[in-house]
Amino acid sequence: MSEKQESVEELRNTFIQNMLALFDPEKHYSERNLDRIGELVATYMEAGIPAETILREGLLKGMGFIAEKFKLGEVFLPDIWIASRAVKRGMKILAPKLIRSSLGKKGKIVIGTVEGDIHDIGKNLVIVMLEGAGFEVKDLGVNVPAGRFLSAVQESKPHILGLSAMLSTTMRNMKEVIKSVEKERYLNNLKVIVGGALVHQEFARSIEADAYACDCVEALEKCLDIRKQQIGAHLESILESLFSG
Numbered sequence: 001m002s003e004k005q006e007s008v009e010e011l012r013n014t015f016i017q018n019m020l021a022l023f024d025p026e027k028h029y030s031e032r033n034l035d036r037i038g039e040l041v042a043t044y045m046e047a048g049i050p051a052e053t054i055l056r057e058g059l060l061k062g063m064g065f066i067a068e069k070f071k072l073g074e075v076f077l078p079d080i081w082i083a084s085r086a087v088k089r090g091m092k093i094l095a096p097k098l099i100r101s102s103l104g105k106k107g108k109i110v111i112g113t114v115e116g117d118i119h120d121i122g123k124n125l126v127i128v129m130l131e132g133a134g135f136e137v138k139d140l141g142v143n144v145p146a147g148r149f150l151s152a153v154q155e156s157k158p159h160i161l162g163l164s165a166m167l168s169t170t171m172r173n174m175k176e177v178i179k180s181v182e183k184e185r186y187l188n189n190l191k192v193i194v195g196g197a198l199v200h201q202e203f204a205r206s207i208e209a210d211a212y213a214c215d216c217v218e219a220l221e222k223c224l225d226i227r228k229q230q231i232g233a234h235l236e237s238i239l240e241s242l243f244s245g
């Protein structure tokens with residue numbers, strides 16, 4: 001390894017340690033410190049740590065770390081709020097960098113957490129990413145019944161429908177929503193993307209979702225891919241109608 005590579009690697013490791021310490025109640029965790037996360041994010045960005053590393057290795061890992069502590073009863077719900085507010089703050093600074101390399105195509109998305117489920121921290125981070133990239137997002141909130149998803153899709157005519165679920169019991173409700181929007185998928189090329197802590201690619205396939213993303217970075221990538229395909233299909237159908245007959 002060259003000296004330069006070594007110093008980049010060192011900087012990256014220091015960054016990860018410092019960032020995770022902010023989410024660790026036994027280290028530097030405090031509302032005051034987390035409220036100043038923007039400064040840390042900006043400093044490391046200037047020092048050359050890629051925005052995606054800052055988000056995945058720092059903010060999202062930190063959030064995951066405190067979520068585990070919450071599960072063990074070592075921290076409480078206000079701590080989860082403080083941490084998620086800090087992640088959102090950091091993401092706002094990172095967003096312009098994260099989307100610079102992507103296509104930046106806009107589109108309309110309806111998103112919500114399915115019926116029976118009130119988890120929304122992850123969904124809200126997905127929304128921050130999508131809005132940062134220029135998508136128009138209609139957030140239906142939490143505990144959303146299939147019928148409400150259907151009426152929102154019929155009203156807003158989105159390009160993409162996003163479904164979030166965090167419980168093994170509510171994951172099943174995603175299938176019901178997907179069934180209810182079948183006509184819109186067929187007629188309007190609506191695509192459905194799903195996510196949530198326990199959701200995985202195989203499950204997404206089994207409920208006939210069009211896409212799955214493991215985190216908010218991948219959610220944006222997948223939505224941009226979907227838009228590319230939709231625009232391609234639309235252009236193809238225009239060309240076909242021009243040249244047929």
Ligand code: B12
Nearest residue numbers: 117118119120121122162163164167168195196197215216
């Ligand atoms: C915080 C939390 C809560 C909070 C929620 C606060 C809120 N407003 O969201 C409260 C205290 C309310 C809560 C309640 C419950 N919870 Co809870 N909760 C959690 C916890 C600790 C963290 C979740 C979180 O916010 N993670 C951080 C975010 C950033 O990650 P994320 O949600 O995974 O989101 C990312 C990806 O999944 C993805 N993503 C998310 N949504 C979407 C959507 C789309 C379209 C895409 C593409 C991607 C995507 O991108 C996100 C960002 O990167 C998890 C444990 C865990 N480690 O996941 C348990 C957990 C989900 N809860 C659990 C349980 C059991 C419950 C309760 C039933 C507890 C109870 N007995 O009352 C209730 C259920 C209430 C209900 N009806 O929904 C279980 C579920 C287990 C299971 N097998 O079903 C978990 C896994 C904990 C556990 N291991 O026991 N919970």
